[in-house]
Amino acid sequence: MTLTWAGWLFMLSAWGTIAGLTAYCMWKVLMTTEKKKRRGDEQAVIITP
Amino acid sequence: MSQNRENWGSRIGLILAMAGNAVGLGNFLRFPRQAALNGGGAFMIPYFVAVLLLGIPLMWVEWAIGRFGGSHGHGTTPGMFARMWRHPLAKYLGALGIAIPLSFVMYYTYVEGWTLAYACFSAVKHYWGVDTFAEMSRFLAEFQGKADLSQGHHYFSGVGLALLFYCVTLGINLFVLSHGVAKGIERLAKIALPALFLFAIVLVVRVITLGTPDPSHPENSVAAGFAYIWNPDFSMLKNPTVWLAAAGQIFFTLSIGTGAIHTYASYVKKNDDIALTGLSTSATNEFAEVILGGSIAIPVAVAFFGLAETQQIAREGSFDLGFQAMPIIFQKMGALGPLYGTLWFALLFFAGITSSVALAQPVMAFMQDEFRWSRQKATFFTGSLMAIGGLGCVFFLKHGFLDEMDFWAGTFGLVIFALIEVLIFAWAFGIDNGWKEITRGADIKVPRVFKFIIKYVTPVYLLLMLVAWTWQDAVPILLFARQPAENAPYPPGDIPYVLAARLLMLGTFALFAVLVGVIWRRRHRQEGLL
Numbered sequence: 001m002t003l004t005w006a007g008w009l010f011m012l013s014a015w016g017t018i019a020g021l022t023a024y025c026m027w028k029v030l031m032t033t034e035k036k037k038r039r040g041d042e043q044a045v046i047i048t049p
Numbered sequence: 050m051s052q053n054r055e056n057w058g059s060r061i062g063l064i065l066a067m068a069g070n071a072v073g074l075g076n077f078l079r080f081p082r083q084a085a086l087n088g089g090g091a092f093m094i095p096y097f098v099a100v101l102l103l104g105i106p107l108m109w110v111e112w113a114i115g116r117f118g119g120s121h122g123h124g125t126t127p128g129m130f131a132r133m134w135r136h137p138l139a140k141y142l143g144a145l146g147i148a149i150p151l152s153f154v155m156y157y158t159y160v161e162g163w164t165l166a167y168a169c170f171s172a173v174k175h176y177w178g179v180d181t182f183a184e185m186s187r188f189l190a191e192f193q194g195k196a197d198l199s200q201g202h203h204y205f206s207g208v209g210l211a212l213l214f215y216c217v218t219l220g221i222n223l224f225v226l227s228h229g230v231a232k233g234i235e236r237l238a239k240i241a242l243p244a245l246f247l248f249a250i251v252l253v254v255r256v257i258t259l260g261t262p263d264p265s266h267p268e269n270s271v272a273a274g275f276a277y278i279w280n281p282d283f284s285m286l287k288n289p290t291v292w293l294a295a296a297g298q299i300f301f302t303l304s305i306g307t308g309a310i311h312t313y314a315s316y317v318k319k320n321d322d323i324a325l326t327g328l329s330t331s332a333t334n335e336f337a338e339v340i341l342g343g344s345i346a347i348p349v350a351v352a353f354f355g356l357a358e359t360q361q362i363a364r365e366g367s368f369d370l371g372f373q374a375m376p377i378i379f380q381k382m383g384a385l386g387p388l389y390g391t392l393w394f395a396l397l398f399f400a401g402i403t404s405s406v407a408l409a410q411p412v413m414a415f416m417q418d419e420f421r422w423s424r425q426k427a428t429f430f431t432g433s434l435m436a437i438g439g440l441g442c443v444f445f446l447k448h449g450f451l452d453e454m455d456f457w458a459g460t461f462g463l464v465i466f467a468l469i470e471v472l473i474f475a476w477a478f479g480i481d482n483g484w485k486e487i488t489r490g491a492d493i494k495v496p497r498v499f500k501f502i503i504k505y506v507t508p509v510y511l512l513l514m515l516v517a518w519t520w521q522d523a524v525p526i527l528l529f530a531r532q533p534a535e536n537a538p539y540p541p542g543d544i545p546y547v548l549a550a551r552l553l554m555l556g557t558f559a560l561f562a563v564l565v566g567v568i569w570r571r572r573h574r575q576e577g578l579l
Contacts, residue, residue, distance in 0.1 A: 001273045001356055007280035010090030014097075015340050022336045025329035032325065032492040033060050 054119065054418070057316050058231040064329050065238040069403025070309050071334035072245065074160065075301040077397060078367035080338045081347040084278050085363050087294045088285030093339075095286070095295035100335070102510055104299045106503045107467055108331050109495070110474050111305065112323040113486040115314025124315040124414030126308055126470070127565045134477035140565050142473075145466050146308030147411045148558035151431075152458035153307060154408035155438025155553075156451045158222060161401035162215040164394050166192070167372060169214075171390025176376050179204070185373045195447040212443050218402070219435060225406050226413055227428040230316050234406050241399040248396040249341040255382075255389060256349045262381065269355045274348030277356060289517070296514050297460070302338050303331060306463030306470075309407040312414045324491035337400075345393075346370050353378050366534070371397065409435060415561070419568045438553055448546035449532060449539065456533035457554055461523055468511040475504045 003011070057063040084092045118129030126146030130139040170176050179188050187203060190196035194208030205211075225233045261270040285291045300306055317323060350359040350370065362374050379390035409431050416427040442451040474483045484500050525531040529539045529547075539547060 001268070001276045001280070003272060003276045004280050007090050007276055010093055010281055011275065011279040014090075014093050017097075018332065018335045018339050022329075022332040025325065025332045028325055028492060029060065029064065029329055032322070 054122065054124065055230040055316055056318065058235050060321075060326065062231070062235040062239055063313075063317065064326055064333070065242045066235050066403070066407070067310070067313055067326070067330040068333040068337075069238040069242050070313060070407035071302065071304045071330060071404075072242070072337045073301075073304065073400050073404035074164070074367075074371075074397055075298070076334070076338040076342040076400060077249075077345065078342075078371045079301060080298060080342045081278060081345075082363045082367050082370060083294055083298050084343060085347055085360075087291045088282040088288075089277065090279040090281035091283050091285055092291065092295060095292045096298065099292075099296040099299040099510075100331070102502060102506050103296060103467075104303050104305065105328065105331055106499055106507045107305045107471065108303060108310070108327045109324065109487050109499070110471055110483070110503060110507075111310040112314045112317075112327045113483060114470060114474060115311035116317045116319065116321070116323055117486050118311065119315030119317060120319040122418060124312050124418045125411050126311055127415070127561075128419065129311060129315075130470075130473055131569075134473045136477070139473065139477075140569060141562050142469050144558060144561040144565050145462070145469065146311060147415050147561045148554070149458055149462045149466055150307045150309050150408040150411050151434060151561075152438065152454055152462070152554045152557055154405050155435055156442045156454045157401065157408060157459075158218055158405050158435060159211075159215050159439050159442040159446075159451065161398060161405055162211065162218040163193070163372065164397040164401055165218055166210065166214040167376070168391050168394035168398055171376070171379060171387055171394055174387055177380055177387075180377055180380055182373060182377070185377055186369075189368075189372050193446050194444070208443060215439060215443055219432065219439060222402065222405050222409060222435070223428055223432045225402075226409055226431065227424060229424055230410075234410065237406065238403055241403050245396050245399040245403075246337070246341070248392040248399075249337065249345070252389065252392055252396070253341055253344045256345055256352075259349065259352050262352050266355065269352055271348045271352045273356060274351030274359070275344075277351055277359065278343055278347050290521075293514060293517055293521075296510070300463045300467070301459075303334060304404065304407065306465075306467035307408060308411045308466065312411045313407060315414065320490040322490045322492040324487060324495050325493045328493065346375065349378055350374050353381055415564075419564075434557070438557075441550065441553060445546045445549070448543040449534075450546050450550045452532065452534045453547045453550040454554060456522070456526060457551070460533075461518060464511060464515050464518065468508065468515060471503065471508050471511065475508065480504045 057066070084096075114126070114129050114133070118124065118126070118132060121128065121132050123129050123132065125143065127140040127143030130143035130146075133139070176185070176188055179185050187196060191198070191202055191205040192211055194211060196202070198207070225237050227233065228236070256271060259271050261267055263269060304310065314323065317326075347359065347363070347370075350362060354362070354374065359374075362369050375393055376390065379386040379393070382389055412431045412434065413424070413427045416422040416430055417424060422430070438454065442454070480500060480503065483503065488495055522531075522533070526533055529544060531537065532539055
């Protein structure tokens with residue numbers, strides 16, 4: 001028994017979709033966390049005369 | 050209610066803890082078996098449909114209910130449902146969200162103990178030399194106390210060692226719970242999840258590079274294993290049981306309908322994102338299940354045993370694959386066999402413990418939030434309840450005690466609870482309010498079509514599942530016409546033990562329903578005095 005073209009198609013499209021979605025989510029989480037952290041840091045700056 | 054509740058230490062810690070809750074034994078043992086038995090690659094069609102129409106919507110619903118409840122000081126569903134649906138029944142329905150995960154974790158911890166025991170057995174080569182299915186089956190049965198020892202024993206003289214590993218596992222769970230959310234559960238997830246992924250990747254690489262282990266049998270190869278899982282059989286799509294199996298798998302894999310997600314989400318701050326975090330949890334879980342889980346057990350079994358024998362093992366059950374086939378395979382993997390065996394069972398143990406602490410946390414949260422108990426007192430109470438059911442599983446396993454709890458609490462109960470929560474969220478609380486909860490503070494734009502899906506499609510899908518499972522499984526099992534794990538009637542001698550398991554689950558629900566009644570009456574009295 002060998003992987004048919006349909007088997008390859010199913011396997012690679014499932015893996016690609018899931019890996020792509022996971023990578024996107026993790027990237028987005030890191031980006032938004034970083035952005036919020038930066039915003040928090042900026043707000044914390046106190047300018048004294 | 051206002052009180053200082055715990056919070057997660059970091060967002061990545063939250064995602065790891067939630068992913069740890071979702072990634073469990075089912076990802077590595079149940080999924081590959083389900084895929085192989087239900088049409089191979091074609092199974093992925095109903096599977097992805099179920100992810101989109103059940104998995105992701107319910108994940109968001111549970112996160113939203115949890116964060117909403119947490120913002121009102123409630124870490125469990127009785128308080129959450131009562132806030133969302135102003136009806137006296139709501140809080141009692143919410144008691145299911147404590148009783149179901151507690152019943153679930155009672156037997157789950159015992160299975161987790163087996164994985165810890167087998168990790169140790171692999172490291173010290175305890176089962177080396179037990180190299181046939183019949184003997185490995187005997188080894189497992191003697192370890193579990195299921196074997197008839199009247200003719201003597203070969204490997205274990207009783208259930209003592211299984212009991213010891215159960216106690217150790219229970220102790221580790223309680224130790225983690227006693228340290229709270231950030232210092233206990235989150236810290237565990239930060240260690241266990243990366244370790245789990247690392248072990249799984251090492252095993253996947255080893256499996257893929259196995260090729261054809263026995264050149265005299267070129268048909269037995271890893272490639273044939275992948276073909277068995279992924280070559281689509283489209284004729285299976287016409288079979289409703291395949292759609293039901295796919296939907297059921299989504300429940301197991303994402304830990305939906307257990308009440309655990311609500312409790313974890315209750316520790317999220319009111320305006321923190323839940324949409325992206327929920328999606329990340331689902332995606333991480335799918336990665337562990339489809340890419341890693343699908344690439345270990347079945348391909349390696351086909352490579353060593355051939356297709357026909359693997360099909361037979363897959364039909365026998367997930368545990369046969371994990372605890373009988375895999376130990377035989379590790380013995381054939383040369384000098385590094387003990388290492389791979391230890392990694393495999395350690396992986397299962399990590400997958401198990403990150404789920405079991407999540408399942409136990411609702412009881413902890415209920416006692417801490419509603420009764421203002423200290424964490425230590427709540428841990429003792431939770432541990433005592435877990436031990437009652439767990440010891441029942443240890444000593445009455447051969448009489449179907451664990452299978453009975455697995456069916457009612459770990460299968461049927463999840464769908465019932467999911468249906469209740471989605472109806473309360475979308476219809477009683479109102480989909481407009483619900484949608485605002487899901488999208489508040491969201492770091493991604495949630496497609497509006499999910500509003501329609503949550504209100505109409507998910508409840509109908511769940512209702513169809515419930516009707517089908519009631520007809521197909523629940524009624525025959527309830528009437529003792531068929532056992533949950535086998536297509537045969539219950540042996541008459543097992544019926545008292547099965548009734549005891551049912552009584553235990555009903556008693557658990559009754560206990561929390563009474564506690565809910567007590568605390569609500571007390572609160573009303575206090576409000577009346579004020």
